[in-house]
Amino acid sequence: MKTIHVPVRDAYDVMVERGILSRTGEIVRELCGGACAVITDDNVNAIYGDAVVASLEAAGMRTVRFVFPHGEGSKNAATLTQIWSFLCRNDITRSDCLVALGGGVVGDITGFAAATFLRGIRYVQIPTSLLAQVDSSVGGKTAIDLPEGKNLVGAFKQPAAVLCDPDALRTLPREFLIDGMGEVIKYGMIADEALFALLCGCDLSTVQEHFDEIIPACISIKRDVVAEDELDTGLRMILNFGHTIGHAIEAYYHYETYTHGCAVAAGMCIMTRYTGNADAYERLCECCKRYDLPTAVPAPLEGLLPLCSHDKKRAGGNLRYITCEPIGKAQIRTATFAEFCRIFGR
Numbered sequence: 001m002k003t004i005h006v007p008v009r010d011a012y013d014v015m016v017e018r019g020i021l022s023r024t025g026e027i028v029r030e031l032c033g034g035a036c037a038v039i040t041d042d043n044v045n046a047i048y049g050d051a052v053v054a055s056l057e058a059a060g061m062r063t064v065r066f067v068f069p070h071g072e073g074s075k076n077a078a079t080l081t082q083i084w085s086f087l088c089r090n091d092i093t094r095s096d097c098l099v100a101l102g103g104g105v106v107g108d109i110t111g112f113a114a115a116t117f118l119r120g121i122r123y124v125q126i127p128t129s130l131l132a133q134v135d136s137s138v139g140g141k142t143a144i145d146l147p148e149g150k151n152l153v154g155a156f157k158q159p160a161a162v163l164c165d166p167d168a169l170r171t172l173p174r175e176f177l178i179d180g181m182g183e184v185i186k187y188g189m190i191a192d193e194a195l196f197a198l199l200c201g202c203d204l205s206t207v208q209e210h211f212d213e214i215i216p217a218c219i220s221i222k223r224d225v226v227a228e229d230e231l232d233t234g235l236r237m238i239l240n241f242g243h244t245i246g247h248a249i250e251a252y253y254h255y256e257t258y259t260h261g262c263a264v265a266a267g268m269c270i271m272t273r274y275t276g277n278a279d280a281y282e283r284l285c286e287c288c289k290r291y292d293l294p295t296a297v298p299a300p301l302e303g304l305l306p307l308c309s310h311d312k313k314r315a316g317g318n319l320r321y322i323t324c325e326p327i328g329k330a331q332i333r334t335a336t337f338a339e340f341c342r343i344f345g346r
Helices: 020-031 042-058 077-089 104-119 130-136 166-171 174-191 193-200 207-228 235-240 243-252 260-275 278-290 301-308 337-343
Strands: 002-006 012-016 036-041 063-068 097-102 122-127 141-146 149-156 161-164 318-324 330-336
Touching: 002 207, 012 020, 012 207, 020 042, 020 097, 020 122, 020 161, 036 042, 036 077, 036 104, 042 063, 042 097, 063 077, 077 104, 077 141, 097 104, 104 122, 104 130, 104 141, 104 149, 122 130, 130 166, 130 174, 130 207, 149 243, 166 207, 174 193, 174 207, 174 235, 174 260, 174 278, 174 318, 174 330, 193 207, 193 278, 207 235, 235 318, 235 330, 243 260, 243 301, 243 318, 260 278, 260 318, 301 337, 318 337, 330 337
Parallel strands: 012 161, 036 063, 036 097, 097 122, 122 161
Antiparallel strands: 002 012, 141 149, 318 330
16 A cells, blocks of 8 residues: 655545555544445445445444435535535534545535534545546545536535545546546646656556556645645645636536546647647647547637636736646746736737
């Protein structure tokens, strides 16, 4: 097992081990004790729900389970209210804990429920998607979506632990593997040229052979950034490379056409085309193509740029965005929205 310690105010460990799902009960009991509410979606529940609940019950924990429909459309206030009510009906108290079993949507909404229910209870992340294992399960960002945009209401709530089982990724549909690779490539771009080079030498048929190396590498990068800037006021912004335009792409297509990782991949390529050098742009595009990730979208820049003005990294009248030049080194840039548009010749 590889253990990556995250030294924030409420410090915790990320444990990466094949087969760790089977030890959920013993680990959660030692960390939390009490009763446990497993929060998951219908897709993940069908594959792992019974096994995780059985492990928790075998460890002597009273366990209840809440299952909601999969997809970004469930990450909203209505589902959150249902979770709160479920916890009340099942007598979950401050001495108990939640378990987020699933991908990024499950982790985000469960973390927000843990941050707010009874003014805060403990929770454990068990990410089952590649994107969640390398990115969203670590760092304490929790949120739900509003009709006006993604992740606009949330809280910082660090988990008690994160359990990453690379074997869980073997059940991922191809599109979810592609989605996660968008965030994996991002980590190589912002902080690890050697990781980027490794990714450039693989493709969808071979990359899983390297997950025991790739997943801890991504988590370690995020650990280092979060440890320095837990509340996302400085360095942590580099984790949003590709997201300023990526979120605009998602919004432009009403969150229906491009998954988050695909939108981020296109956002990284578009940003690098206009702010990087030709070599970096070509290498990034070639890497993305190896994983069937888009390097551009049909939407015109005239339609995307106004949506960038809604970005959460705004500071007053300025927009903060991320560039990577050279590959492996990210920079935080600040511009007025008009200056930002001029970068793209608009």
